[in-house]
Amino acid sequence: MPSSLRRRAAHLRASYTGETHPLATPGIARHDVGISYAGNGLGLDACTAQQRQLRALLALGLLNHGPTSAWPRHVSLADVTRYTLVVSPRYNDLVITTRAPYNVACWLVGRDKLPEIGVPGLRVESSHAEGWRLRHLPTGAALTVTRNRHGHLQGPVTLGSNYTRLWTTDVPLTAEEHAVLNALPPLCADTETLLAALTVRLCTHAPDGSWDIGTWFSNLTGRPSRAHSHHRRLSVEAGQCTLHWDSNPHPEDLYAALTDPVIGLPGTIGLGIRMSNERHRDGSVWWVIQLLNDEVSVPASAEPRTWAIPARAKLTRTWTSKQQAGGAGPVRGALKVAEEATAQGRWVRIHTLLHSRYDVDFEGNGTSEFVVDVFDAPIPLEHRGE
Incomplete structure (x- = not known):
């Protein structure tokens, strides 16, 4: 160079x-x-x-x-x-x-x-x-x-x-x-790369102040702090990384750090995520995020969904990033909907997908979308066996 x-x-x-x-x-x-x-x-x-x-x-x-x-x-x-x-x-x-x-x-x-x-x-x-x-x-x-x-x-x-x-x-x-x-779970090279990316981005932030990881402890963006007890859980199962945490950083900041066009992990512009809220035993709300190696594609005419709705669960609203208004962007837009529903005590799940422009040979072609499902159910209690 x-x-x-x-x-x-x-x-x-x-x-x-x-x-x-x-x-x-x-x-x-x-x-x-x-x-x-x-x-x-x-x-x-x-x-x-x-x-x-x-x-x-x-x-x-x-x-x-x-x-x-x-x-x-x-x-x-x-x-x-x-x-x-x-x-x-x-x-x-x-x-x-x-x-x-x-x-x-x-x-x-x-x-x-x-x-x-x-x-x-x-x-x-x-x-x-x-x-x-x-x-x-x-x-x-x-x-x-x-x-x-x-x-x-x-x-x-x-x-x-x-x-x-x-x-x-x-x-x-x-x-x-x-x-x-x-006792460590077996880690393939892709999973090691994703975990390593979390370590090296421990202190990263956007130069314009739009996101900040803050060593998972502080919040320098001027937004309300999510700090509670700073409890965290990172587990790996079948090559899938699942994070639970109740404090900083904001979930959208973590996603931004991994997918930023300048500083993001190469190849994760289409990083797949599945995220949901849960209530800790002390009453605080945690966000649980699963980091996937890629986004699942769906055909153009298919419903924008790759995370099946649980049996007996009743949906009250489904929001997609195509409905976003203003300049919030798809990530902030999805989190805004999720946080509003969380404030009302609702169970919320978010996932990403790649919505193709085609119905045939659709894999890997299309636009990333965020899908937010709001359920007619209270925020579930933390599942400690995960």
């Missing part, structure tokens, strides 16, 4: 990620000569298989928290998201810059005499004055935590850990870590 194009790409990427220009530049691959940087994720998702596996593991740890967590509580990494972070993905490294590198590292890496084990298999490889180079033993992938805004590890290298006896690379995996890793 020519240096001038690489510089422009780094500035564009930094406007979404909060990176400094020197921090973003190493993430823009030089070998992508001839590939336009717009629409290819600006290097966020280009990585080794080992990095992809580590980032998928991080997503499972970061996005499970609270009584319904799909992971053991002593493995949850959710408290990392309470810190001010910048996540800078590179082809063979994942750099996290923060004003509190010691605190963040202590959540990520296990240490002596404490029940938390952090990321199973993550170890300190080398210590520096302002951070650490970490190494994930099962995959060999690197992770850097540093206070330096440009991602540098400054100061002399020292062997081992220099803080609270964090486990180093000479500490083999414990029986407990083996148990956690062995």
